[in-house]
Amino acid sequence: MDKKKVELLSPAGDLERLKVTMLYGADAVYIGGQQYxxxxxxxxxxxxxxxxxxxxxxxxxxxxxxTLNIVFHNEDMDGVEQYIKDVVDAGIDAFIVSDPFIIxxxxxxxxxxxxxxxxxxxxSNYETVNFFKNEGIDRVVLARELGKKDIxxxxxxxGVDIEVFIHGAMCTCFxxxxxxxxxxxNRDANRGGCAQVCRFSFGTDxxxxxxxxLKDMNMAEYIGELIDIGVRSFKxxxxxxxxxxxxxxxGTYRNIIDDYYNNCLTPEKMEIYQHRLDRVANRETSTHCFxxxxxxxxxxxxxxxxxxxxxxxxxVIEYNKETKLVKFYERNYFEVGDNIExxxxxxxxxxxxxxxxxxxxxEEMDVARHPDDIYYLYLDTDIxxxxxxMIKVVTK
Amino acid sequence: MKLLAESSSKNISYYDSxxxxxxxxxxxxxxSTNYFTIDEIEDIVKNKKCEVFVKLNxxxxxxxxxPLKEILKKLDLLKVSGIFxxxxxxxxxxxxxxxxxxxxxxxxxxxxNYRTCDYYYSKGVEYALLGKEITLEEIIEIIKxxxxxxxxxxxxxxxxxxxxxxxxxxxxxxxGKEGSNKLTIKEKGTDTNYDLYEDNNxxxxxxxxxxxxxxxxxxxxxAGCKYIIMREDGVPSFDELLSDxxxxxxxxxxxxxxxxxYKRLGDSTNFFFKKTxxxxxxxG
Numbered sequence: 118m119d120k121k122k123v124e125l126l127s128p129a130g131d132l133e134r135l136k137v138t139m140l141y142g143a144d145a146v147y148i149g150g151q152q153y154x155x156x157x158x159x160x161x162x163x164x165x166x167x168x169x170x171x172x173x174x175x176x177x178x179x180x181x182x183x184t185l186n187i188v189f190h191n192e193d194m195d196g197v198e199q200y201i202k203d204v205v206d207a208g209i210d211a212f213i214v215s216d217p218f219i220i221x222x223x224x225x226x227x228x229x230x231x232x233x234x235x236x237x238x239x240x241s242n243y244e245t246v247n248f249f250k251n252e253g254i255d256r257v258v259l260a261r262e263l264g265k266k267d268i269x270x271x272x273x274x275x276g277v278d279i280e281v282f283i284h285g286a287m288c289t290c291f292x293x294x295x296x297x298x299x300x301x302x303n304r305d306a307n308r309g310g311c312a313q314v315c316r317f318s319f320g321t322d323x324x325x326x327x328x329x330x331l332k333d334m335n336m337a338e339y340i341g342e343l344i345d346i347g348v349r350s351f352k353x354x355x356x357x358x359x360x361x362x363x364x365x366x367x368g369t370y371r372n373i374i375d376d377y378y379n380n381c382l383t384p385e386k387m388e389i390y391q392h393r394l395d396r397v398a399n400r401e402t403s404t405h406c407f408x409x410x411x412x413x414x415x416x417x418x419x420x421x422x423x424x425x426x427x428x429x430x431x432x433v434i435e436y437n438k439e440t441k442l443v444k445f446y447e448r449n450y451f452e453v454g455d456n457i458e459x460x461x462x463x464x465x466x467x468x469x470x471x472x473x474x475x476x477x478x479x480e481e482m483d484v485a486r487h488p489d490d491i492y493y494l495y496l497d498t499d500i501x502x503x504x505x506x507m508i509k510v511v512t513k
Numbered sequence: 514m515k516l517l518a519e520s521s522s523k524n525i526s527y528y529d530s531x532x533x534x535x536x537x538x539x540x541x542x543x544x545s546t547n548y549f550t551i552d553e554i555e556d557i558v559k560n561k562k563c564e565v566f567v568k569l570n571x572x573x574x575x576x577x578x579x580p581l582k583e584i585l586k587k588l589d590l591l592k593v594s595g596i597f598x599x600x601x602x603x604x605x606x607x608x609x610x611x612x613x614x615x616x617x618x619x620x621x622x623x624x625x626n627y628r629t630c631d632y633y634y635s636k637g638v639e640y641a642l643l644g645k646e647i648t649l650e651e652i653i654e655i656i657k658x659x660x661x662x663x664x665x666x667x668x669x670x671x672x673x674x675x676x677x678x679x680x681x682x683x684x685x686x687x688x689g690k691e692g693s694n695k696l697t698i699k700e701k702g703t704d705t706n707y708d709l710y711e712d713n714n715x716x717x718x719x720x721x722x723x724x725x726x727x728x729x730x731x732x733x734x735x736a737g738c739k740y741i742i743m744r745e746d747g748v749p750s751f752d753e754l755l756s757d758x759x760x761x762x763x764x765x766x767x768x769x770x771x772x773x774x775y776k777r778l779g780d781s782t783n784f785f786f787k788k789t790x791x792x793x794x795x796x797g
Binding site: 244248249271297304327 | 572573574575577578599600601602604605606609620621622623625626627628629631632633645646647651654655658671673674675676677678679680682683684686687688690696697698699700701702703705707718720784787789790
């Protein structure tokens with residue numbers, strides 16, 4: 118087994134998510150700039166944000182990948198060279214690109230910056246990877262339609278660094294080969310405006326509506342196999358997800374990967390990790406094409422809905438070791454006497470009973486009921502509780 | 514300007530009157546409603562009276578590569594007029610196998626700017642079938658600024674999406690019923706129908722409304738467009754349309770009666786005059 122450790126690559130919809138996911142164990146993040154990125158509704162980073170984010174990442178020995186993966190129209194080409202120069206100056210480590218002209222331009226003019234082929238190209242065979250290898254590509258993000266055998270064969274036959282998605286939402290159609298959003302909503306799917314029409318329900322002549330939405334991907338149980346076949350980077354989907362979601366998912370995959378390398382990923386631990394991932398998800402999950410042809414079990418059908426829970430109780434602002442008070446933003450209702458859990462970016466999980474609770478004016482309270490308000494709770498512990506630790510419901 | 518057409522049946526006799534035909538190869542092509550075997554293509558090429566292009570526009574997987582090599586070599590020997598490709602593995606194999614058959618860049622929704630067209634031209638790709646989600650103004654800019662020879666689909670039911678998944682089979686399995694490989698679905702917000710076709714390669718989505726670009730042919734002609742394409746599926750009296758269009762082009766696109774006559778194909782002009790929105794927003 119290649120012992121060069123696999124990269125855990127996190128989405129970062131903005132600068133705060135960049136920092137938080139790195140604190141929770143991401144080796145690198147991918148982030149969109151304010152132009153040329155496929156997530157129009159993410160906050161996306163300004164050049165100044167990118168500079169600050171890259172500085173933050175590099176001090177930790179981590180990396181920032183910038184998405185530049187729209188399908189360009191004529192007008193989008195205006196100013197793209199200057200933009201590329203600006204973000205390179207800001208310190209980014211890699212571009213994620215789908216357009217081969219842009220790949221060629223970057224490799225010619227900025228040879229020290231990596232270029233990764235976006236999954237928007239739905240690369241699904243070794244000859245296509247060889248084409249981009251000859252163009253100087255540094256990494257290929259493979260199509261989500263590939264199984265284990267195909268992924269391994271591509272790695273073995275090309276030697277190119279391969280990145281695969283391991284967690285998050287899935288497109289029903291081949292990435293890049295879908296313009297449903299353009300036709301149904303006039304929003305350009307391939308320029309950042311995808312309206313997720315594949316999650317709509319449609320009428321038919323049959324008794325029930327037609328749906329084609331996919332369950333999310335969850336590859337937690339196959340992390341070891343993916344490492345063993347030589348995948349270089351594990352990508353988590355979700356630039357528009359919450360801090361709590363990202364902290365949970367990235368923190369959990371950090372645990373799984375580290376335990377695998379340390380030969381201590383026991384079934385008992387795996388059960389705990391999978392439970393954490395299941396609780397934070399709002400959809401059912403599948404491993405999709407990894408071990409089988411995709412089938413009807415990978416989809417949602419009429420009458421099934423996406424659900425969310427109220428597990429997320431608060432986000433820690435700071436912990437005062439003298440007063441033993443945790444200062445936090447409230448997210449969901451809880452009260453004195455509840456058993457709750459606090460987890461930290463360092464991987465610590467602390468379960469405790471809420472004994473004392475105060476509002477921002479230090480008035481003692483029985484309940485925390487106002488989202489975004491600042492509260493304090495008493496917790497006597499020697500474990501370090503940094504900013505961005507998360508408070509949640511205890512679930513077994 | 515030449516006129517190419519894609520048939521919705523095996524009957525292609527009336528295509529002799531136009532400049533060329535496009536034949537989707539069975540097993541190697543998607544987003545069509547009619548496919549030809551390699552033997553049928555060979556027969557057509559041998560008896561051809563016009564240019565013959567072949568579509569190989571599926572996303573290929575590793576197991577497809579060796580058979581694909583043989584197909585490419587065969588089409589090269591047959592001297593077909595060109596191969597439409599989506600997957601860049603085809604471009605890679607074209608180079609590896611040292612083939613001379615011309616290539617057409619046909620990445621359905623991605624052929625949208627002149628600089629990327631020029632990139633492909635620099636890689637030996639002779640033609641590009643332009644995307645159907647860009648405006649006429651953008652199309653004309655590409656035609657004028659790119660070295661590549663542009664092709665523009667002017668009459669068709671546009672292919673909207675393609676999934677590797679067997680979405681119709683899955684739907685009927687959920688319903689516990691036997692179904693066919695075709696299904697019409699209605700998008701309720703816009704009251705628009707989409708036709709789904711499923712085969713071993715996956716599921717293709719088509720608009721059920723014909724794009725009527727007969728009114729833009731003159732603009733394309735004036736811009737120097739070398740090829741326009743019409744696809745038969747869903748288009749009534751297609752042979753007459755082809756014949757009339759060929760005459761229209763031959764006469765310099767000056768016959769206003771042609772445009773008037775073909776208003777009967779409907780008023781959908783797809784994105785020729787409608788710009789897609791939702792480019793990435795800029796924070797304040």
